[in-house]
Amino acid sequence: MQLTVWTYEGPPHVGAMRVATAMKNLHYVLHAPQGDTYADLLFTMIERRPERPPVTYTTFQARDLGGDTAALFKTAAAEAYERFRPQAMLGGASCTAELIQDDPGGLAKALGLPIPVIPLELPAYQRKENWGASETFYHLVRALAGPMAPAPGSPPPARTPSPRPRCNLLGPTALGFRHRDDVREVTRLLDRLGVDVHVVAPLGATPADLARLGEADLNVVLYPEIAALTARWLERAFGQPTVTTVPIGVGATRRFIEEVANLTGADPVPALSDTDDRLPWYSRSVDSNYLTGKRVFIFGDATHAIAAARIANQELGFEVVGLGSYSREQARDVREAAKAYGVDALITDDYLDVEAKVTELEPELVLGTQMERHIAKRLGIACAVISSPVHVEDFPARYAPQMGFEGANVIFDTWVHPLMMGLEEHLLGMFRDDFEFADDAAPSHLGQTSRIVEDLAAPAAHADAQDSLPAWAPDAEAELGKVPFFVRGKARRNTERYAREQGVATITVETLYDAKAHFGR
Amino acid sequence: MNRPAPALTSAPVNGCGEAPVLRERGQREVFCGLTGIVWLHRKIQDAFFLVVGSRTCAHLIQSAAGVMIFAEPRFATAIIEERDLAGMADMDAELDRVVHKLLERRPNIRLLFLVGSCPSEVIKLDLSRAAERLSRNFAPDVRILNYSGSGIETTFTQGEDACLASLVPTLPREAPEAAPSLMVVGSLSDVVEDQFRRMFDRLGIGPVRFLPPRRATELPPVGPKTLYLLAQPFLADTARALEEAGARRLDAPFPLGAEGSLLWFRAAADAWGVDRSRFDEATALGHQRAKRALERYRAQLAGKRIFFFPDSQLEIPLARFLARELSMQLIEVGTPYLHRNHLASELALLPAGTALSEGQDVERQLDRCRAADPDIVVCGLGLANPLEAEGTTTKWSIELIFTPIQGFEQAADLAELFARPVTRRKRLMV
Numbered sequence: 001m002q003l004t005v006w007t008y009e010g011p012p013h014v015g016a017m018r019v020a021t022a023m024k025n026l027h028y029v030l031h032a033p034q035g036d037t038y039a040d041l042l043f044t045m046i047e048r049r050p051e052r053p054p055v056t057y058t059t060f061q062a063r064d065l066g067g068d069t070a071a072l073f074k075t076a077a078a079e080a081y082e083r084f085r086p087q088a089m090l091g092g093a094s095c096t097a098e099l100i101q102d103d104p105g106g107l108a109k110a111l112g113l114p115i116p117v118i119p120l121e122l123p124a125y126q127r128k129e130n131w132g133a134s135e136t137f138y139h140l141v142r143a144l145a146g147p148m149a150p151a152p153g154s155p156p157p158a159r160t161p162s163p164r165p166r167c168n169l170l171g172p173t174a175l176g177f178r179h180r181d182d183v184r185e186v187t188r189l190l191d192r193l194g195v196d197v198h199v200v201a202p203l204g205a206t207p208a209d210l211a212r213l214g215e216a217d218l219n220v221v222l223y224p225e226i227a228a229l230t231a232r233w234l235e236r237a238f239g240q241p242t243v244t245t246v247p248i249g250v251g252a253t254r255r256f257i258e259e260v261a262n263l264t265g266a267d268p269v270p271a272l273s274d275t276d277d278r279l280p281w282y283s284r285s286v287d288s289n290y291l292t293g294k295r296v297f298i299f300g301d302a303t304h305a306i307a308a309a310r311i312a313n314q315e316l317g318f319e320v321v322g323l324g325s326y327s328r329e330q331a332r333d334v335r336e337a338a339k340a341y342g343v344d345a346l347i348t349d350d351y352l353d354v355e356a357k358v359t360e361l362e363p364e365l366v367l368g369t370q371m372e373r374h375i376a377k378r379l380g381i382a383c384a385v386i387s388s389p390v391h392v393e394d395f396p397a398r399y400a401p402q403m404g405f406e407g408a409n410v411i412f413d414t415w416v417h418p419l420m421m422g423l424e425e426h427l428l429g430m431f432r433d434d435f436e437f438a439d440d441a442a443p444s445h446l447g448q449t450s451r452i453v454e455d456l457a458a459p460a461a462h463a464d465a466q467d468s469l470p471a472w473a474p475d476a477e478a479e480l481g482k483v484p485f486f487v488r489g490k491a492r493r494n495t496e497r498y499a500r501e502q503g504v505a506t507i508t509v510e511t512l513y514d515a516k517a518h519f520g521r
Numbered sequence: 522m523n524r525p526a527p528a529l530t531s532a533p534v535n536g537c538g539e540a541p542v543l544r545e546r547g548q549r550e551v552f553c554g555l556t557g558i559v560w561l562h563r564k565i566q567d568a569f570f571l572v573v574g575s576r577t578c579a580h581l582i583q584s585a586a587g588v589m590i591f592a593e594p595r596f597a598t599a600i601i602e603e604r605d606l607a608g609m610a611d612m613d614a615e616l617d618r619v620v621h622k623l624l625e626r627r628p629n630i631r632l633l634f635l636v637g638s639c640p641s642e643v644i645k646l647d648l649s650r651a652a653e654r655l656s657r658n659f660a661p662d663v664r665i666l667n668y669s670g671s672g673i674e675t676t677f678t679q680g681e682d683a684c685l686a687s688l689v690p691t692l693p694r695e696a697p698e699a700a701p702s703l704m705v706v707g708s709l710s711d712v713v714e715d716q717f718r719r720m721f722d723r724l725g726i727g728p729v730r731f732l733p734p735r736r737a738t739e740l741p742p743v744g745p746k747t748l749y750l751l752a753q754p755f756l757a758d759t760a761r762a763l764e765e766a767g768a769r770r771l772d773a774p775f776p777l778g779a780e781g782s783l784l785w786f787r788a789a790a791d792a793w794g795v796d797r798s799r800f801d802e803a804t805a806l807g808h809q810r811a812k813r814a815l816e817r818y819r820a821q822l823a824g825k826r827i828f829f830f831p832d833s834q835l836e837i838p839l840a841r842f843l844a845r846e847l848s849m850q851l852i853e854v855g856t857p858y859l860h861r862n863h864l865a866s867e868l869a870l871l872p873a874g875t876a877l878s879e880g881q882d883v884e885r886q887l888d889r890c891r892a893a894d895p896d897i898v899v900c901g902l903g904l905a906n907p908l909e910a911e912g913t914t915t916k917w918s919i920e921l922i923f924t925p926i927q928g929f930e931q932a933a934d935l936a937e938l939f940a941r942p943v944t945r946r947k948r949l950m951v
Binding site for chain 2: 001002004005013033035037040041042048049050056057058059061062065094100124
C-alpha cells in the first residue's frame with residue numbers, strides 16, 4: 001500500500017480515455033462501478049471539450065455483483081454500438097472491474113460486432129495513466145494498421161508516389177499539455193521543410209486513419225511517453241524511420257529540422273532561418289542579464305522536464321539546481337540528463353518528496369506541474385507550468401505551443417514573466433531607498449492607507465526550529481530591512497543558517513555580510 | 522449497507538405523494554460517495570479521511586476537489602498495489618503501517634475515518650476490524666472509525682450519510698430523564714449553522730446541537746429525548762442509526778427557500794410548543810426579507826422550464842423551491858434515490874403531475890432532455906459543457922452542495938445560482 005496525498009497520474013484506464021477521447025468514430029466501453037464516470041469531467045471541465053468523451057461505463061453497483069455483471073457489460077457494449085455506430089470499439093476494465101475478472105475485452109469481441117473490437121488489459125494496480133495511453137495507442141495501431149503490414153521479411157510496400165515526403169505525427173492526446181498547439185506548430189515547421197503530415201494520431205484521427213499509418217515515409221514522435229512504443233512497432237512493421245528529437249526549445253527544434261531533413265533529403269535552410277525565432281535574441285539582449293544563473297528547479301513528465309532543463313541551462317542561462325520526473329518508465333533518460341547539470345535526478349510520484357526537495361533547494365524559479373505551482377506558491381517562489389498534470393488554465397484560449405520556434409517564444413515569455421515581478425531588478429536596486437518603495441508604502445495612486453507588501457521576511461514559524469534560532473541584533477535587523485523584499489526571506493534564512501552552522505548566538509551586521517559572502521548570490 | 526425499501530408513510534393528500542416514478546437502470550453519470558470527503562474534511566476540522574482504495578479513488582477526489590489548495594489536506598489515499606492483491610503483503614499489516622506513518626506525520630488528528638472504496642469492498646477488506654484494532658492501539662488520543670464511500674454502495678452525497686451514520690454509535694448517550702434537545706443533522710456551512718442557532722435561541726428552543734460537529738471532540742449526545750431535524754435530504758442511514766439510539770425525527774420540508782426554511786423552523790417550534798405569535802415574531806423578519814430578496818429572481822426565472830439530472834438527492838427540495846417560490850416549470854426531476862419517508866412533506870408540496878425519475882440511464886435521459894428543450898438543466902460536471910455546447914443553459918449541480926444555500930438569508934443566493942446562467946446566456950452576444 002502506498003500512502004498518497006496527490007497523484008501525478010491517474011489510473012491507466014484514464015490514459016486509454018485520453019486516446020479514445022482524442023480520436024473520432026471510436027468508442028470505449030469501460031466495465032467500471034458507478035462513480036468512475038468522474039473521469040468525464042477531466043475532459044469536459046479541465047479541457048473544456050464541448051462533447052462527452054466517447055465512453056460508455058457499465059456503472060455496476062453492489063447489488064449487481066451477486067448477479068451477472070458480464071451480461072451487464074455485454075448489454076452496455078451492444079447498446080453503445082447501436083447508439084454511436086463507431087468504426088472501432090475498445091473494451092476494458094477499470095480497477096474495480098479488474099478484480100471481478102469478467103474479461104470485458106473478450107466479452108466485447110464475443111459480441112460479434114461488424115467492426116474491429118480491441119480488448120485492453122491495463123493492470124490498474126501496477127501501472128498508471130501515461131502507460132495506459134501508450135498501451136492503448138499501441139494496441140489500436142496494431143489492430144487497425146497491422147493487417148496492412150507486409151509479411152515479415154518481405155520489403156515494405158511501394159508507397160504511392162507523392163511530390164512531397166509524408167510523415168505521421170504520433171502522440172498527441174486529449175488532456176495533453178499544449179498538444180493541440182504543438183501539432184499545429186510542428187505541422188507548420190514540417191511544411192517549411194517541404195514535408196506533408198499524413199496522419200496525426202491519436203488526436204483527431206479515426207480508426208480508418210490509423211489503418212493508413214503505414215503509407216507515410218516516416219514517423220515523428222511528439223510525446224515519447226505515449227507514442228514511442230507504437231513508433232517502434234511501425235518501424236518494424238512498415239520500415240518507417242522515426243524522428244526521435246522532441247522539438248522543445250530552439251536547439252532541439254534545430255536538431256529536429258536537421259533530423260527530418262536527413263531522413264527525407266529536404267533542404268533544412270528555409271526552416272532553420274525562421275524569422276519568428278525570437279528566443280535567441282531575447283536571451284542575448286542586455287536586460288536578460290538578470291536571468292543569469294537564476295537557480296531553477298524542474299519537475300514534470302520526462303519529456304518536458306528534460307527539455308525544460310536544457311532550455312533553462314543553454315537557452316536562458318539559468319542554473320539547474322534540481323531535476324526530476326514522475327515518469328518512472330523514462331527514469332533512465334532523466335537521470336542521464338540530470339548528470340549533465342551535476343544534480344541527482346529526483347524520480348518519485350510522491351508529492352511530499354518534491355515539496356521537501358523544493359524547500360531544501362530554495363530555487364528562484366520552479367518549473368513544474370500544477371502540483372509544483374502550489375508548492376511554489378506556498379513557498380513564495382516564482383513558478384511556471386511546463387507539464388501535465390494540467391488544470392483548466394493550461395488550456396489557454398490563445399495559441400500557445402511548447403514546440404518549435406514559436407513554442408520557444410512562448411516558453412521565454414512564460415518563464416521570464418514570473419521572475420520580473422513587474423519591475424526589473426536593477427531598477428529595484430537603484431530605487432530601493434526611495435520613500436515610495438519603502439516596504440509599507442502603498443502605491444501612491446491607492447492613497448496612503450493600504451499596506452501592500454506582505455512581510456516575507458517574518459521569521460519562519462517552525463516550532464521545532466524556534467528554540468535554536470540565533471537572535472538578531474537590532475542593527476542587523478535594520479540592515480536586513482534594506483534588502484529588497486522579494487529576497488529578504490531568503491537572506492534571513494541564509495543568515496540564520498550560517499549563524500547556526502558557525503555557532504553564532506547573536507546575528508550582527510557583520511554576520512549578515514559574512515553569510516552573504518558565504519552563500520554568494 | 523443494502524438499503525431496505527423505504528417505508529411509505531401515510532399518503533399525503535395532494536402534491537406528488539403517490540405520483541408514479543420513472544425508475545431506470547443504465548449508465549449512471551454520478552459521483553461516488555468518496556466525493557463527500559471534499560466537504561466533510563472542511564467541516565470536521567480535526568478529522569482525517571484515509572481512503573483505502575486505488576489510484577482511481579485518489580484521482581477522483583483530487584479531480585472533484587478541483588484545485589489542490591492544501592499542502593497537506595486532511596485526506597489521503599492508501600493505494601492498494603499488486604503485491605497487496607497477490608498476497609505478497611499482508612493487507613492488515615500494510616494498513617497498520619500506513620496508519621502509523623500517517624498519525625506520526627499528523628499528530629493533530631483526533632478522528633480518523635478509514636473510508637472503504639470499490640476495490641476494498643470487492644476484495645472484502647474488513648475495515649471495521651481494522652478500525653477496532655487500530656483504535657485499541659491509538660486510544661485515547663485518536664478515535665478510528667470506518668465507513669464505505671464506494672461507488673458500488675453509495676452515490677455522491679450518500680458518502681456523507683455513511684460517514685455520519687458511522688459517527689452515531691460513538692455519540693455520548695444521554696439519559697432518558699435529560700431535558701429534550703434538538704439535533705440538526707447534515708453538514709451545513711458555519712455561517713448557516715450560526716444563523717440557525719440564533720433563530721433557535723430566539724424561539725427559545727434548546728439545547729441545539731449539530732451533527733457533524735466542527736470538532737471531533739464536540740460530538741453531540743443522543744438519547745430518547747433527542748429530537749432531530751434533517752438539514753439534508755440524503756441521510757437515510759444516519760437517521761436510522763439515530764432512531765436506534767432513541768432519537769425521534771421531526772418531519773419537515775428541507776430549509777431551502779423562504780417557505781422551506783419557515784416550515785423547517787416551525788417543525789421544531791411545534792415540538793417545543795412555541796406559540797404561534799412568538800414564532801411569527803421571531804421568524805417574520807427573516808421570512809419577509811427572504812421573500813423580498815426572491816422577488817427580483819422570480820422576475821427572471823418565472824415560467825422558465827427546468828430539467829434535473831440526478832446528482833445529490835437535493836433535487837426534489839430544490840424543485841419544490843423553484844416551482845413554488847420562483848414559479849418555474851418542472852419538466853423532469855431526476856434523483857439518484859428517492860426516500861419517500863424523508864421527502865414526504867416535500868413531495869406533498871410539489872405541483873401535481875411533476876415527472877419524477879429515480880436512478881438513471883444517462884443516454885435515454887439526455888434524449889428526453891433534448892426533446893423537452895428546457896430553459897435550464899441542472900446536471901453534473903461531465904454533462905454541463907457538452908449540453909452548453911448544444912445550446913442548452915445549465916447549472917452545474919456540485920455548486921449546490923458547496924455553497925451555503927439553506928435558511929432565510931441564503932434563499933436569494935440559491936435563486937441566484939439558477940438565475941446567473943440564464944442571465945449570462947442572455948448577455949452574451951458571441
